[in-house]
Amino acid sequence: MTSIDELLCVPSVAGCDEIEVAKIRPFKDHPFKVLDDEKMHERVESIMLNGVLVPVTVRPLEDGNYEMISGHRRLFAVKEIGLERIPAIVKKYDDDEAVLVMVDSNLQREEILPSEKAFAYKMRYDAMRRQGQRNDLTSSRIGTKLPEGRADDELAEKVGESRGQLHRYLRLVELISPILELVDKKALALATAVEVSFLDNEVQQMLYEYMCENEICKTFQIFALRDYLKENDTITKMELIRILNENAPKDESNRFQQLTITKKKLQEYFPPFYTKSQMEKVLFSLLEEWKKNNDEAGS
Known part of the structure; x- marks a missing residue:
């Protein structure tokens, strides 16, 4: 087992130093989840054996502490082990630069939830637009300043999404948390979730309760709901x-598939000398009578 001294060894990276774990704050509104799952257990085991091989990136705060830019999972693992310091590179990023670096570093992961993409893309999109509107910069250390209206095209290219798909993810930030969780669990389709995002929170909550009690809605059901709300300011849960x-x-896939009635069941209702044709005649006669009575009841 690697000794504590070896775990605290600072990697030979330019500008790397040791920072007290207690002085590092998570990134404000960090959109990426840090889960105590199997992969985290593997990360903890790796750090226990080899130490922190890749330093985290932080930026200094005015109160003498630091804000995490890249390395939230490594910090979690180090805390699990009980280490008091972690190798870190300190960068003096402004708010928008910090957002760009934070998002870009996390988008390199193999698995990213739709909710993580949604809030990460939104944070980066807003930061890019703010940079494009600033007049106090002659150059940017992080990427190129963008004129308003081009941020979405540049961001779509940066993250490898089509412009339309990017805007679908951006819409997800308007969902209430329980519905967004359904998207993460792949229970609710992305296209349907986008349509739901145009409903106000109160209606979304009623919709979520409906889906819990019944089944997940389809896009055309949400279209119908939105059409109703175009003509009405409010809606009750019953409506x-x-x-x-x-x-x-309507599931009619098996409605007219072959119906099988066992011989034993038929013997309960027909004399043993009845032929197949005679039994069919009786059955269809009864069905005709049932249909007639049903039609009269519905008229």
Whole structure:
């Protein structure tokens, strides 16, 4: 097992130093989840064996502490082990520069949840637009300043998304948390979630309760709900349920598949000397009577 002294050894990276773990604050509104899962356990084990091989990146704060830019998972693992210091590179980023670096460093991960993309893209998008509107900079240390209106194109290219897909993710930040979790769990389709995002929070909450009690809604059900709200300022829960139920998908895939009635069951109702044709005649006669009575009841 690697000794504590070896775990605290500073990697040979230019500008790297040891920072007290207690002085490092998480990035404000950090959009990426730090989970205590199997991968985190592997990271903890790796650091226990080899130390922190890649230093975290932080920026200094006015109160003498630091804000984490890149390395939230490494910091979590170090805390789990009980180390008091961590190798870090200190960079003097302004707010927008810090956002750009934080998002870009985390987008290199293999698995990113839709909710993480949504808030990360939104933070980066806003930062890029602010940089494009600033007049106090002649150059930017992080990327190129963008005129308003081009940030979405540049961001789409940067993160490897189409412009349309980028805007779909940006819409997800308007979802209430429980519905956004359904998107992360792949229970609710992204296209449907985008349509839900145009509903106000109160309606979204009623919709979420409906989906918990019934089933996940389809896009055309949300279209119907939005069409109703174009003509009405408010909606009750009962009205919402009615609209969703009326527009629910109808599963008729097995409606007219072959119906099998066992011989034993038929013997309970027919004399043993009845032929197949005679039994069919009785059955269809009864069905005709049932249909007639049903039609009269519905008229």
